Every structure is written in structure tokens, then in C-alpha cells.
Amino acid sequence: MRTRFILIQTSHAGNVGAAARAMKTMGFSDLVLVAPRWANVLRREETIQRASGALDVLANARIVETLDEALDGVTHLCATAMIPRDFGPPTRTPREHLEPLAKQGDQHVAFLFGSERFGMRNEDVYRCNVALSIPTDPKFGSLNLGAAIQVIAYEWRLALGGYEVREAIQPVQAADAQAVAGMLDHWERSLVEIGFLDPGAPKKLMPRLQQLFNRAQPTPEEIHILRGIAKAMSDATRPPRGDKADKGGKAPGND
Known part of the structure; x- marks a missing residue:
């Protein structure tokens, strides 16, 4: 036309x-x-x-x-x-x-x-x-x-038929089930360490998180981010490294 x-x-x-x-x-x-x-x-x-x-x-x-x-x-x-x-x-x-x-x-x-x-x-x-x-x-x-x-x-x-709408970015592949399971194991350990999850009475927290991430279909990059968050949670529960001697003080027993 x-x-x-x-x-x-x-x-x-x-x-x-x-x-x-x-x-x-x-x-x-x-x-x-x-x-x-x-x-x-x-x-x-x-x-x-x-x-x-x-x-x-x-x-x-x-x-x-x-x-x-x-x-x-x-x-x-x-x-x-x-x-x-x-x-x-x-x-x-x-x-x-x-x-x-x-x-x-x-x-x-x-x-x-x-x-x-x-x-x-x-x-x-x-x-x-x-x-x-x-x-x-x-x-x-x-x-x-x-x-x-x-x-x-x-x-x-x-x-006349118009033009197709193109995606701004290429769709990415969701992480596989093994990667999601590994991330959830990591989160479970960290949640126990910070006291959010009672391993003796876990109830349905982890199955609910499993369903949440199944719906979300996180990408491999997002799995890495979530693992980083879990690591940061665990690190926050540990005492700082070193002792008083490392900070310039006297170590016990050296008087």
C-alpha cells in the first residue's frame, strides 16, 4: 500500500x-x-x-x-x-x-x-x-x-498490520532445580544461625520458601545474590576475628 x-x-x-x-x-x-x-x-x-x-x-x-x-x-x-x-x-x-x-x-x-x-x-x-x-x-x-x-x-x-513490540532485553534462563535446592539449603543454615528458624520445630517455613522461589523462577545470577545474602547473615552472627593483642592491647598472661 x-x-x-x-x-x-x-x-x-x-x-x-x-x-x-x-x-x-x-x-x-x-x-x-x-x-x-x-x-x-x-x-x-x-x-x-x-x-x-x-x-x-x-x-x-x-x-x-x-x-x-x-x-x-x-x-x-x-x-x-x-x-x-x-x-x-x-x-x-x-x-x-x-x-x-x-x-x-x-x-x-x-x-x-x-x-x-x-x-x-x-x-x-x-x-x-x-x-x-x-x-x-x-x-x-x-x-x-x-x-x-x-x-x-x-x-x-x-x-496495515503494525510492528511487533520487541523485548527491551533478551529473556534469561531460570536457574535449574539443583541450584535452587542448594540455595535453600544455604538459607536454612543461615536462618538457623541468626535464630530465625528453630531446627527443632521448623514447621513449614522451608517448604513455603521453596514454593516462593518456584514461582519466582530466579536466574543463576539471582541465586548467587541470594547465596551472598545468606552468607552475610551467617557472618553477622560470628564474633569479629582477632583478640585484644591484635588491637594493640596486652594478651592475657603476659604481665
Whole structure:
């Protein structure tokens, strides 16, 4: 499904960079600018900074003078308008319209965004198949151009199938039963040494700890940490090494 994002008379260079970034994060790259305020907008410092690495989208972007040029090859045109028109295409939420659109087969879809200063002109909206309206708080529906593009790009990518969410870290293997049993033996000895566990009447403390660690499925590294805690508990119950002679005092019997 071919996809194009068209920005009409963009007045802020930073929004062009933000548009490129929003598109790239969702896997889109066809950006067309219609009569932007700055002829060199694709090379301006603010544009490049706001693109945040989406320089390939900027490099491939085109600047044209008319909307007709921008619509070359487009078969389905979506306006983005927060204010419904009394006359013109139907107004839909992005998800409502884009999910069935994605199932229609080969289309060349374009999303049209108006100027930050005066939005979409009626004559441009009338050319579209649909007017997409992002459902926002009725008391405050003002969206930055870059944010609106990000929402539409996300909804369209979601309708097309989306991307898988990747784990931040690779899953690790749980410690084997022998390692868990060895750790529990170590804990049992330490708990006796610190007086927490009465070996004559242990009740169900150790079986409960066994069930706890079975549910937790600790990793080998976590087993090492737990053994270190057990060792520290045991060490805390032992008297300090050395005697008075080691600390500079007199040893008994040396008077």
C-alpha cells in the first residue's frame, strides 16, 4: 500500500522535521511539501534538528507549487480536519476509516495536512474522499502539526498490520532445580544461625520458601545474590576475628 504525506503551505520549518521523524518511526518515507514558507526548508537547521535522524525522509522529500502536482498518482485522499464541514466528504475517526481502507487492496493513499496558520481550505477538503478527525478533548482539540502527523501515521501503520513490540532485553534462563535446592539449603543454615528458624520445630517455613522461589523462577545470577545474602547473615552472627593483642592491647598472661 503506497502512502504519501502532503503538507500544504507549512509555515514552521521545525514542523517539517517533526513530520519526517513521525513518518520514519512508522515506516513511511514519501513526503511532499506544497508551497512551504521557506524555499530551503528541507535544509534549514531547525528542520534537520527536529527530524532527529530522519534525514533520509528529508533527502527524498519533494517541494511542489500546487496541490495537483502533489496528488500525482494518488487514488485515495484523506484530509485531516478538526472542524467538520457542512458540505464535503464524510468525517470519520482515523481508526474507523483506515481499518477497512487497509483491506481494499492496492491503493495509493495520501494524507493531506493544512497550514498551521489557517488549517485546511474548504476547496482542498472537498477534493478528498474523507475528512479524518482525531478524537480529542472537546474543550481543547488543538494539536501541533507534528503530533497530528504522528497520530495519523500510527493509526495507518496499525491498520496495515503494525510492528511487533520487541523485548527491551533478551529473556534469561531460570536457574535449574539443583541450584535452587542448594540455595535453600544455604538459607536454612543461615536462618538457623541468626535464630530465625528453630531446627527443632521448623514447621513449614522451608517448604513455603521453596514454593516462593518456584514461582519466582530466579536466574543463576539471582541465586548467587541470594547465596551472598545468606552468607552475610551467617557472618553477622560470628564474633569479629582477632583478640585484644591484635588491637594493640596486652594478651592475657603476659604481665
